[in-house]
Amino acid sequence: MPKPMAIQIDLSAINQLTEIVIRAGDLKASQAVQHLIQRYEPDDRYEPMIYGLSTVFRQGASLDQLAKIYTFPNKKLSVSFINALINELAQVQHGLILYVTPTARIADHHTLAITYQGLPLVSLRGYSKSHFTPGFSWAKKGFPNKLLLYPWRKP
Amino acid sequence: MESKRISADFMRLDSLPGIGDVIYLGATWRHPEYAEWENEIVTLVEEGELEAEARLIRYPIEGDEQWYGVLVSPIRDIYTETVAS
Numbered sequence: 001m002p003k004p005m006a007i008q009i010d011l012s013a014i015n016q017l018t019e020i021v022i023r024a025g026d027l028k029a030s031q032a033v034q035h036l037i038q039r040y041e042p043d044d045r046y047e048p049m050i051y052g053l054s055t056v057f058r059q060g061a062s063l064d065q066l067a068k069i070y071t072f073p074n075k076k077l078s079v080s081f082i083n084a085l086i087n088e089l090a091q092v093q094h095g096l097i098l099y100v101t102p103t104a105r106i107a108d109h110h111t112l113a114i115t116y117q118g119l120p121l122v123s124l125r126g127y128s129k130s131h132f133t134p135g136f137s138w139a140k141k142g143f144p145n146k147l148l149l150y151p152w153r154k155p
Numbered sequence: 156m157e158s159k160r161i162s163a164d165f166m167r168l169d170s171l172p173g174i175g176d177v178i179y180l181g182a183t184w185r186h187p188e189y190a191e192w193e194n195e196i197v198t199l200v201e202e203g204e205l206e207a208e209a210r211l212i213r214y215p216i217e218g219d220e221q222w223y224g225v226l227v228s229p230i231r232d233i234y235t236e237t238v239a240s
Contacts, residue, residue: 003217024166025204026234035202039164044182046219056167072232073165074204103179104170 003047009098009110014059016083021055021098022063023079024072040124043101043111050099051122052113056106057098070106089114096100158208159192163199163224165207171223173212180222183213189222199224206231 025035042051056066065080082098089096095115103109112122167179176201180186192211200206209224 001218026199038162041164041181042185044219044221054164056166073168073232074201075232075234105168106166109166117233143238 003045004037005048006043006046006050006099006101006111009057009100011082011086011096014082016086017081018067019057019059019082020061020063020079021057021082021085021110021129022077023053023055024074024077026074026078039125040114040121042122045101046099050121051100051114052097052099052111054110055098055110056108057110058108061108066108068125070108085112093117141152157198159195159197160200161189161192161197161224162213163201165199165201165205165230167224171225174212174214174223174225176226177212177214177223178207178209178226180211180224181223183220186222196227197224204232204234206233 015130036053040053041050042049055071056071058066061069063077067077085096093116094117097113097115098109099113100109101109114120114124161180163178163180165178169177170224171177180189180199183189189211193213195211196208197211198206199209207224207226207230208228209226212223212225213220214223215221
């Protein structure tokens with residue numbers, strides 16, 4: 001049976017200023033950059049295969065709503081407005097794609113892929129902390145620093 | 156003996172029919188080294204965040220074999236608040 005093609009969210013059709021994407025865990029933690037690089041993984045449930053980070057996105061949903069719907073075991077959630085991510089990546093000539101990749105437990109699971117010259121990156125391995133340059137400050141200045149941390153804790 | 160520690164993304168917590176709670180660990184072609192611990196109990200670790208014991212299994216999805224960790228322990232919170240400088 002042929003694998004399905006992963007559907008992309010049309011980011012031009014959503015309100016990028018208010019829509020958010022979240023990821024379980026603390027992206028301000030000291031090892032967060034390394035974790036993001038490691039967690040940027042392929043998902044071969046789809047054809048062509050996609051690569052990216054596990055995130056949660058639901059159009060119109062607030063952080064509170066998502067935190068209640070999905071009981072992540074992590075103590076903290078990390079969140080960013082779509083607009084902030086797009087702008088941050090654009091500053092370093094990168095872009096993003098949000099694929100719809102639901103799982104049995106997380107219906108709003110999406111895979112966040114980073115693009116360069118219009119093509120999705122298959123790995124962030126080249127973006128290790130020691131290789132950060134002014135041309136790619138996303139991981140250092142973008143994700144960990146500009147993502148707002150929501151002090152949500154397990155009840 | 157301490158079990159093998161495998162780095163995992165707990166955002167990939169999922170459920171498989173007839174098996175239960177699992178964490179997706181990637182395609183078998185991507186991690187051939189896991190075969191050494193197939194059907195054994197390993198410790199899945201999200202560094203600085205979470206860990207849990209799981210039985211490492213292969214499971215076919217869309218015709219391809221994938222690695223999953225079937226949770227056999229509660230997920231433990233190992234979070235320590237450290238902020239990048």
